[in-house]
Amino acid sequence: MSMSVMTKKRNEQGHLMIGNIDAVRLAEQYQTPMFAYDVGMIRQKARAFKNAFAQTGIDHQVAYASKAFSCIAMVQLAHEEGLSLDVVSGGELYTAIQAGFPMENVHFNGNNKSRQEIREALQAGIGCFVVDNFHELALLEAECNNLQTQTSIILRITPGIEGTTHSYISTGGEDSKFGFDLFTGQAEAAVVQSLSVSSIRLQGLHFHIGSQLFETSVLTEAIATLYRHIEHWRASHGFIPEVINAGGGFGISYTKHDEPLEPKTFVEAIVHSIREESDRYHLPLPEVWVEPGRSIVGEAGTTLYTLGSQKEIEHVRHYVSVDGGMTDNIRPALYGARYEAELANRVKKQEEKAYAIAGKACESGDMLMYDLPLPMVESGDLLAVFSTGAYGYAMASNYNRLPRPSVVFIENDAHQLVVERESYADLVRNDRFLGKKIK
Numbered sequence: 001m002s003m004s005v006m007t008k009k010r011n012e013q014g015h016l017m018i019g020n021i022d023a024v025r026l027a028e029q030y031q032t033p034m035f036a037y038d039v040g041m042i043r044q045k046a047r048a049f050k051n052a053f054a055q056t057g058i059d060h061q062v063a064y065a066s067k068a069f070s071c072i073a074m075v076q077l078a079h080e081e082g083l084s085l086d087v088v089s090g091g092e093l094y095t096a097i098q099a100g101f102p103m104e105n106v107h108f109n110g111n112n113k114s115r116q117e118i119r120e121a122l123q124a125g126i127g128c129f130v131v132d133n134f135h136e137l138a139l140l141e142a143e144c145n146n147l148q149t150q151t152s153i154i155l156r157i158t159p160g161i162e163g164t165t166h167s168y169i170s171t172g173g174e175d176s177k178f179g180f181d182l183f184t185g186q187a188e189a190a191v192v193q194s195l196s197v198s199s200i201r202l203q204g205l206h207f208h209i210g211s212q213l214f215e216t217s218v219l220t221e222a223i224a225t226l227y228r229h230i231e232h233w234r235a236s237h238g239f240i241p242e243v244i245n246a247g248g249g250f251g252i253s254y255t256k257h258d259e260p261l262e263p264k265t266f267v268e269a270i271v272h273s274i275r276e277e278s279d280r281y282h283l284p285l286p287e288v289w290v291e292p293g294r295s296i297v298g299e300a301g302t303t304l305y306t307l308g309s310q311k312e313i314e315h316v317r318h319y320v321s322v323d324g325g326m327t328d329n330i331r332p333a334l335y336g337a338r339y340e341a342e343l344a345n346r347v348k349k350q351e352e353k354a355y356a357i358a359g360k361a362c363e364s365g366d367m368l369m370y371d372l373p374l375p376m377v378e379s380g381d382l383l384a385v386f387s388t389g390a391y392g393y394a395m396a397s398n399y400n401r402l403p404r405p406s407v408v409f410i411e412n413d414a415h416q417l418v419v420e421r422e423s424y425a426d427l428v429r430n431d432r433f434l435g436k437k438i439k
């Protein structure tokens with residue numbers, strides 16, 4: 001079982017510890033709701049991917065998919081750990097630029113990059129575009145001409161293979177908005193077109209099956225499928241990929257029912273399969289890239305909330321509300337995602353009761369959990385929800401004009417604010433008056 005759902009560390013007062021820091025102290029200092037990241041865990045995950053690749057001896061890049069959680073400090077941390085960076089928007093690219101991340105290690109994904117975003121990325125000198133469609137290919141060619149520059153690309157291929165995951169986060173199947181599909185011939189046409197553009201260097205191919213995967217078979221199946229086509233493209237068009245990017249999507253543990261595979265297991269399966277297929281078709285071994293997001297940051301993040309109002313409906317449910325909810329964690333409402341949580345300010349007693357944990361937004365669907373066993377709670381108790389490090393803060397909103405929470409990095413005995421809580425002033429910063437102020 002992974003670290004985050006194993007026994008949680010408590011101090012002598014029974015308070016939850018994050019790194020070596022008392023969660024109650026964190027909540028006092030930074031207020032709730034807040035995201036607390038255990039930086040040691042992020043480093044551990046990054047190293048697990050890097051070391052697994054190093055052991056295979058293959059040339060590789062591990063690109064952190066910053067969509068899972070992007071801020072300047074996180075991008076800096078990815079760099080410290082020797083990761084490349086996957087961005088999917090001008091905003092994520094801008095964050096990387098502000099962080100001082102080396103642009104040659106940036107890869108730009110996304111199914112609808114704007115002309116402006118493409119221009120910004122070319123001007124920044126990013127390492128590689130993961131081209132998703134013909135529209136993008138045309139924009140890229142035009143912008144390379146405008147700027148009198150050249151760039152490297154890999155093509156995102158949709159192999160027609162689905163992972164066992166929520167349909168909203170499955171991306172590799174035939175009916176997907178992402179990528180060039182293999183079976184209609186789109187992918188081959190994209191290879192031919194890319195090879196014909198002198199300002200574009202076609203480096204290789206990319207696929208991403210889906211997110212929160214617990215099996216290697218879909219990845220190896222995708223690799224085998226891809227290679228059957230590569231063999232043909234070599235013969236017909238002289239194309240030999242120098243890079244295969246197997247995407248991200250490596251599953252993590254949200255609850256004790258999740259049994260994620262180790263990064264090493266995924267990496268070994270991917271590399272083994274690429275070696276096997278390259279040998280089968282007498283192709284040179286490509287560089288292997290992956291782009292994990294959730295598996296780098298997910299389990300390292302904990303959200304701290306203060307409990308507020310309660311409503312008990314006899315024989316139905318006992319609601320207790322937190323000071324955040326779907327505005328900082330949309331995943332339960334969007335995917336029916338499940339989490340585990342504990343009171344951070346005191347240890348569990350015997351007498352437990354199932355609580356329904358509600359958010360504070362004006363939506364009946366703003367529920368984080370329906371049946372969380374806790375000791376009898378009191379308003380003011382501190383609730384820690386685990387494994388919220390990926391797609392929590394990243395998908396946060398200002399619905400109901402709630403300010404986004406703060407984010408704190410914790411490493412051993414040190415803690416540091418890395419994203420300030422939004423203020424009310426931040427919320428109206430871009431607003432403009434309709435005529436004069438009322439009074």
Ligand SMILES: Cc1ncc(COP(=O)(O)O)c(C=O)c1O
Binds near residue numbers: 068169248249250295
């Ligand atoms: C193309 C691509 N790469 C990487 C990722 C990162 O996925 P995850 O955070 O599940 O590792 C995603 C999201 O699913 C994606 O669409």
Ligand SMILES: N[C@@H](CCCC[NH3+])C(=O)O
Binds near residue numbers: 067
């Ligand atoms: N946001 C999703 C994953 C999307 C992955 C990006 N393609 C989640 O929370 O699980």
